[in-house]
Amino acid sequence: MAAVLGGLALIGARAAQYGNWLVDDAAITFAYARNLADGLGPVAQPGVPPVEGFSNPTWTALLAIGRLLGLFDRGTLFGIPDYVLFPKALALLCCAGILIAAHSAASLVSRRPWLVTLCTGALLAAVPSFVVWCFSGLENSLFALLVTSLAVVAFRAAILGHLLTPKVAITVGLLAALAALTRPDGAIYAAAYPLTALIQLRRTTLASTVRSVLVSCAAFAALFGAYLTWRYVEFGRLVANTAVAKSQQVPDLKQFTRVGELVLYAGTLAVLLLVLVVGLVMARSSWWRQGIPALLVPLSLALIAYAVLNPDWMGEYRFATPVWAMAALIGPLATAEAFRGSGVRGRFVLAVAMAAALVPSGAAFADAGSRFRDQPTLPMCFVADRFGRVFNTYADLLDVKQGSILEPDLGGTSLTSRLPILDLAGLVDAKIADYYHDHDMAALRDRVFEDVKPTFLHFRLYWGGTTGIATDPRLLRDYYPLYTYPAPAELGGDWVRKDAVHSEEQLAAARAYAAAVVPETERKLWVWPRRSCGDTLRPGQTTLDQH
Template sequence: MLTESRGADAEPRTEWPPFRDPDAWDRRPLLVAALLALAVGVWACWSATVDDAYITYRYTTNLAHGFGPTWNPGQDPVEGFTNFAWMLWHVPWVWLGVPLPVVSKLTAAACAMAVTWLLVTSPRTWSGAVAAAGSFVLFLPTWVHVDSGLETAPFALVVLRAVLLAARLLHDRDAPVRSWEVPALLLLAGTLRPDGVLGVAPPLLVWLWLRRRDRAAWTWTGVAAVAGIGYLVGRWAYFGHTLPNTFYVKVGVDAATDGRWIQLTAATLLPLLVCATAGLFRARTAGPAALVLASCLALYAIPALSAPAMDYLSRFAWHGFPLLCLAAAWTLDAVELRRVAAATAAVVVGWTAVAGFLAPDGRTMVNYGDDLRRAHIAVGLALADTNVPADRRTVAVSDAGAMPYFSGWAATDYIGLNDERIAHGANPTEVLLADDPTVVVVTSPRPELPPSSWRTDLPRVLGDRELVGAAQMRPEYFQLVYAKPDVAPEVRAALDRRLAEARAVTDTRVDPSYGRWVDRVLGRS
């Protein structure tokens, strides 16, 4: 075949190493440009902490204050979070007084920088590195997921690192890979997310097979297995259930096998998927490509079959996104016509960047932080401001994130994510009547009370409680706050103050649009 080698891409192609020759070409300009693009994107979306992150922060805060990882101190512990290691990581920062969203964002940003570095330095050619790093740092969901407050970016880094180590061994069975590292990554992945072991399982199996005669490999795998089993047993003993509480609520609620998740993911990541799959048909890339696709399939199986809640900006597809970026780069490394490789890299980066901005919920998510501040956070701060006696500081919510976290009140989550009774079949109406919370917050598409919400008979639950305020998050998203008559005046006054304060520090607009986002970032609103 005719070959065309020029400039930075002029390298021998007798074999396919997944790790570069450090003297092949200077990667520093690309690395600097990629990190700068990542920094600008993360800065522009800095406010986008999602409501679910505050669930983890509540458990973290209770643990740091000596109550254990529990939703309501003094009550039966419930596991309403699914990211134990991430929750644990934030505990020391509570003691130091550092705001937890800042800790999350900086930690995730460091992980995203590490991913960027791997995507720039692992491919062998300029075209491959541009395709991998460019797709990653110019993808709008990357910026939002780094700033979301959740474990998404650290988890993606763990899976990527495990796959890279296995790919190194596929190229060179004698490559220096620490015997403890892959098992440690498996353990970390499993404690960051319950399904984390699925993504790391393929590289672990490859590593074990290739190092099957290495006693240290089996010893460290056994140590990780014992530690993992100990973690599971400890969870079971403490919380009383084998799976996180959220599993019992979400499985079967939104289940949909009509292919919507698959269609959206395929359309968004199409060039990356095509390039990764094409690697299966070249001898030099078949092994690593198969490894990447196996890990992605393991990660994607559950969301593909269950239409998961809170899958904003394809969050669960993003777990495998860096893997697909790298697999596409490896495929381009093996393309001998460098102009073809460069053109393909441009298409991959361009498509991925545009697809990120065209995501159905992209406009909503870039404005999410301001919207949350104006509604959920304002309500939570207002409750915290009141002088309601401690034994009556009880609230029921359906959005169990920022409102319980900022209020500090004992909270009944009537979706059931943080309530074992509801998660295991109790009727939410009966639970709320039994708890008799002082304040009930209702999520509604209008500033009027809906007849029901999450199987809850709202008129029956509310009884004589008074509507003391409505906080609008988006055009069809309101939080209606109802309080018992004897505390209603005080709650109303505190809520009015906090809502006015929120309007003063946000852009006051509720429309989800990129124009609004740009105006805010540029200081024009």
């Protein structure tokens, strides 16, 4: 237990460096959790049609339970906003689970399981990509725990000769299903048990292997299939709306070269060292050969999943979290066994190799962590202020009682806007998601300007240029600018429908407010990126409420 707590302290200390930062996409899940707990159904805002704008049902459920228990989205805990504290505390618990799983594996094969566990914690704490995304408010920590757990269950079973028992097959199948319900790419881990069992296949175990694989697949299909059935009945889709909006395509062979990105990030020497110690262990120890595939298969699947997913705009290798968890587990386990099986000279050489490999990686990780700390990916609080509270204030100044807003950043906005949101990114709007999937930007613009006619709209850079909204003549025909960024036009700004403006005085007041508040709000994006944004986040809040 001391080793688990020690490793957890290292991870927690590193996470604390990122302060109250939460990525805005996490707040989309927060909004769904709030509305589910309040009995409003799977919606991003009260009263809007149900759309599966989340892709992490298990994480959403945990947050909804937290709200029902009064621990999340209610106020403050120990003086900290609970929308910050609760998801980060859950992440810390998941990291504790990873270290407990590491100790469970190490206790079976190492004389010093505490040391292996502590090293696992230290490695995880050192990797900014792991810490950043586990404590971002997203589901990464739970995902890593589920992948690590299924690997350790299979590893222990393989070492003890229990891999083909129904209990193990069902357990791994259910853990894989939970992983698939935590992230869409988690479905790949349905292959973990079958592949591990097939690697161990012998002529004498053919029947039991086939039977166990079928049992594991059935366990996976029962749980995951039940959710797919509900999804289709509720939303009319077999995949989450987010997957449609992001237009994930069938991968080609070139995408597998993206694994090289992770090698460079971790350090080529460190990766070669990992390959070396695993090779040494498999060459020397016959009993390890029974268990190591149970660890290498999930690691390989994690690498494949990273490679085939579309590149992620959030940066810092968000989709690689299970890779770091598995590598941090395998590395210390294999290194401990390699030391045990080496003489004095061999241990000295191995120690020198470790220093030569890990010191450069540690320095690179420290630099990456500092950069991300200074400029983290799109903070939720910035979005809550800029697109929730600012546009609420616009609506108050223009006396808009019933209106709507079109903009692409949904998290903080969903939690604070009193206006129904038309999602320019398509994550929580099924029709716009279909337009992105079909690459039909003309239809998207027609929906905006002819059908929905949002009262307010905001676009910038990519969103104005890619959709064509920035250059559509209906923009100037139907909307007044409230705040515009410098040229070119695609940089965009904030706009209001002309028929929502009742007087020149109101328009002038809204523009004066925008000129004073918007630049200051955007300046805070990098001046104070790790802040919280008040004790609570509620629809209707304005920037004036903060003074």
